[in-house]
Amino acid sequence: GAVVSQHPSRVICKSGTSVKIECRSLDFQATTMFWYRQFPKQSLMLMATSNEGSKATYEQGVEKDKFLINHASLTLSTLTVTSAHPEDSSFYICSARVSGSSPEQFFGPGTRLTVL
Amino acid sequence: DAKTTQPPSMDCAEGRAANLPCNHSTISGNEYVYWYRQIHSQGPQYIIHGLKNNETNEMASLIITEDRKSSTLILPHATLRDTAVYYCIVRVAGGAQKLVFGQGTRLTINP
Numbered sequence: 001g002a003v004v005s006q007h008p009s010r011v012i013c014k015s016g017t018s019v020k021i022e023c024r025s026l027d028f029q030a031t032t033m034f035w036y037r038q039f040p041k042q043s044l045m046l047m048a049t050s051n052e053g054s055k056a057t058y059e060q061g062v063e064k065d066k067f068l069i070n071h072a073s074l075t076l077s078t079l080t081v082t083s084a085h086p087e088d089s090s091f092y093i094c095s096a097r098v099s100g101s102s103p104e105q106f107f108g109p110g111t112r113l114t115v116l
Numbered sequence: 117d118a119k120t121t122q123p124p125s126m127d128c129a130e131g132r133a134a135n136l137p138c139n140h141s142t143i144s145g146n147e148y149v150y151w152y153r154q155i156h157s158q159g160p161q162y163i164i165h166g167l168k169n170n171e172t173n174e175m176a177s178l179i180i181t182e183d184r185k186s187s188t189l190i191l192p193h194a195t196l197r198d199t200a201v202y203y204c205i206v207r208v209a210g211g212a213q214k215l216v217f218g219q220g221t222r223l224t225i226n227p
Contacts (some may be wrong), residue, residue, distance in 0.1 A: 004159075034214060043203075044160065044217040093159045104137055105215060107152075107159030 001029045004096050007107035011064040014037055020080045021111045023094030029074035030096035033106065035067075045057055050077045084115045120204045125222040132208050134191040136221050140203030149180060150215070151189045153200040160203065160217075163189065164202040194225045 003026040013019050022034055030054050047056045048069050048092050059106035068080040071113040077096075081088055095105040120140040128134040140149065148163045164171055166187075171178045177190040189200055203220040206214040207213065 006159075032213070036217075043219050044154075046214055046216065049214055091157070095159070095215070104127045104162050104165070105213070106162065110157070112157075 002026075002096070002098060002106045004094065004106045004108040006092075006094060006111050009109060010112045010114075012114045012116065015085050016083055018080055018082045019084055019113060020078055021113075023077045023096070023108055024081070025075045025096045027095075028098050030098065031074060031080075032097045033071060033077040034095045034097075035069060035079050036092055036093045036095070037062060038093060038110075044093060047079075050096075055099075067113075081113065085115070086115045089113055089115045120206060120218050121203055122202075122218065122221045124219065125224070127224050127226055128191075128194050130196060130225050130227050134194040134198065134223060134225070136189040136202050136204075136223060137186065139186045140204070140206045143206050144208075145185050147206045148208070149178065149184075149187050150205045150207065151176070151178065151203065152215070152217075153198075154158075154203070154220070155200045157198075160199045161179055163202075178225070194223075196225050196227060199223060199225045 002095040006020045006023045035047045038044045046059050047062045048056045050056045050069050050071040052071045058064045064082045071077040091110050095107040097105050148165050148167050152160040154160045163175050165176045180187045191216040201220040201222050203217050205215050
């Protein structure tokens, strides 16, 4: 299957700082990417849908000014957690849909964010 | 998207077939059934999907009942590496195509 990478895989930061997470589709073009968050022992929660060249669509309850999403190219989407606080500590996962008619989504390995 | 119901946990002996059920009684005619799994601290992995016919690939088989209200994912010869949380998701093929994850089934393969 198609490969999606995330960087960094793990990040620790101080409260109040901003953290950027990159999601890349390595061997395919992705017009749509998705960002999820997963707390310990819980399921994945969709945060937003990112479309190349347009504004992201956020799920209800997700603050768009806190979680900035940019999808500037067909292979890269970034999620920036602004002014991070300890409650933002979580496992952030992106997925990408292959352009065209394929319904499959391929997931990145995830980024574990710890805010001290 | 239709909601799904899965048992929270299951156990299976290594080498045996693992049969994971999923109920989706409110599924619509244009909604597919997808299965993903998530091994601890990794991103989810696509397994298989289907509309109404049974499907098989190198990873698993998907059996969908005739009324489409339930399905079963079959791992024919489970190994320890198949220990994971398995998610059954139903959704339409077009549109936003976002995946809404439920709680899934935590499958433990025992030696």
